[in-house]
Amino acid sequence: MKRRQFLSMLGYASAGMALPFTNVALAEGFTPYNGELLVTIQANGGWDVSSFCDPKTNTDSTILNNWASGMSRDDLPKAGNIPYAPFANNAAFFERFSQSMLVINGIDMQTNAHGTGRTHTWSGRSARGYPSLTALFASEKAPLLPVSYLNFGGYAETAGVIRFSRIDKVSELRRILEPNVNGSASKSRNYYPKSDLDNIIVAQQARLARLKSQTSVLPRQKLAMASYYTARPNVDGLEHFASVIPDDSEIESSKLLSQAQMAILGFKAGVTCAADIELGGFDSHTNHDAEQEPALTSVTEVIEYLWDYAETQGVADRLTVVVGSDFARTPYYNNSNGKNHWPIGSYLVMKKNASWANRVIGATDDNQNALPLNPQTLKADGGVGSTVLHPMHIHSALRKELGLSTSEFPFTNTQEFDFFNPALG
Numbered sequence: 001m002k003r004r005q006f007l008s009m010l011g012y013a014s015a016g017m018a019l020p021f022t023n024v025a026l027a028e029g030f031t032p033y034n035g036e037l038l039v040t041i042q043a044n045g046g047w048d049v050s051s052f053c054d055p056k057t058n059t060d061s062t063i064l065n066n067w068a069s070g071m072s073r074d075d076l077p078k079a080g081n082i083p084y085a086p087f088a089n090n091a092a093f094f095e096r097f098s099q100s101m102l103v104i105n106g107i108d109m110q111t112n113a114h115g116t117g118r119t120h121t122w123s124g125r126s127a128r129g130y131p132s133l134t135a136l137f138a139s140e141k142a143p144l145l146p147v148s149y150l151n152f153g154g155y156a157e158t159a160g161v162i163r164f165s166r167i168d169k170v171s172e173l174r175r176i177l178e179p180n181v182n183g184s185a186s187k188s189r190n191y192y193p194k195s196d197l198d199n200i201i202v203a204q205q206a207r208l209a210r211l212k213s214q215t216s217v218l219p220r221q222k223l224a225m226a227s228y229y230t231a232r233p234n235v236d237g238l239e240h241f242a243s244v245i246p247d248d249s250e251i252e253s254s255k256l257l258s259q260a261q262m263a264i265l266g267f268k269a270g271v272t273c274a275a276d277i278e279l280g281g282f283d284s285h286t287n288h289d290a291e292q293e294p295a296l297t298s299v300t301e302v303i304e305y306l307w308d309y310a311e312t313q314g315v316a317d318r319l320t321v322v323v324g325s326d327f328a329r330t331p332y333y334n335n336s337n338g339k340n341h342w343p344i345g346s347y348l349v350m351k352k353n354a355s356w357a358n359r360v361i362g363a364t365d366d367n368q369n370a371l372p373l374n375p376q377t378l379k380a381d382g383g384v385g386s387t388v389l390h391p392m393h394i395h396s397a398l399r400k401e402l403g404l405s406t407s408e409f410p411f412t413n414t415q416e417f418d419f420f421n422p423a424l425g
Contacts, residue, residue: 032240032269032270033142033272034318035142037315037318038274038322039260040134040324041277041306041323042122042154042276042277043279043280043299043323044118044154044280045282045284045295046117046326047282047292048282049329050328052087053082053084053103053360054103054346055076056366062332064332066333067087077091079094079095081098082358088296089296090296090300097350098357098358100350100354103347104346104347104349104389104419105361106362106380107344107347107391107393108388109121109327109391111343112343113341118326119157121325122154122276123157123391129159132156132157135157135164137404138273139161143162145270147266148162148165148273149162149164149274150164150263150266150274150275150276152166152259152263152277152278153276154276161408173245256277257305260277264310264313267310267318268315277306279299279302281295281298285339286336286337287336287337287338299323303321307319307321322398323348325345326345327341327345328341328344355422356420359425360425361373363380370388373388373417375416375417378419378425379425385415389417393414396416396417401419
């Protein structure tokens, strides 16, 4: 398709990118979003929390971690109030971010299957069809933004409350966001004058309205046309997004870091309020240490980059970051020096200057079995009503902390844990 044909159709998609916009009817004078922001970092494959935020030394009968040889529990390093495993790049990470971090351990994902684990971790339910935390956040905080919910992979179920947008090739993004611009940034010109482009949009919107009203149009076709119709007035917001994207030389070459970069740029432009960042490499059934070390290092590196870039772009004070995985790894090695799937995992929740940070909630025993938690004290003290944590407990607390409605897709008969009360735990 020629670029002029592309413009005349104004189909905002390409082979390198799929950008399904949310329903919105914005006119000139786009007002950027300046509210709270959310990022989930999905460590797909099953990370080993015993080598990260729930460190385990070896027992008399079992080698849980090779790095723990000769160590006792008392030898484990701590950053602030948070113990961590001396593995990968953990020391620098925890020392830097402990004051902005809540660790929640001992969470039973209730599965050893990847798909179910991801669904459970990011929706709070093991059944399919429920929205991700990011989808709920975007749908409540800013559903009318052009690209309210950015997803770069991983769990992204929306349950119809919003649509996510996905960027696959950052190098093509500016050209897609500014389809009326012909040429490079230094020698650019418009295909059409602004007045002519406005007339084209009006005429095409009228044609779409006529097509939608025809009785012969199938429901799926009508839905597609309705989505296209409501997406069209986003041009001003999208051009604003394009204006904050740096030159190609400043775009991160790393696919992982570019995800974080584009999420932050969407936040800076005020066209995005929520994003999912995905990374893999954690399914270490063989050569566990050699696979988990670079994978966990990637987690800490992308978190560090995300916060650093958020600071430079002026959005760090509004940002909450949630980190998790499908489940964890067994508290022992298999015959291939690997570790298999283990349902008891962890979450990290991060926010700058949070009163609830520098804390560890939830616990596991020496063999990484979840210990029941007392909802009154947030301690594994065997108190009345103590129960093993599940993802729904985390999601219920996160919804309240993020100011989300608890009436839509509610968790029923769920014991409440006030993880974000700094006086507990």
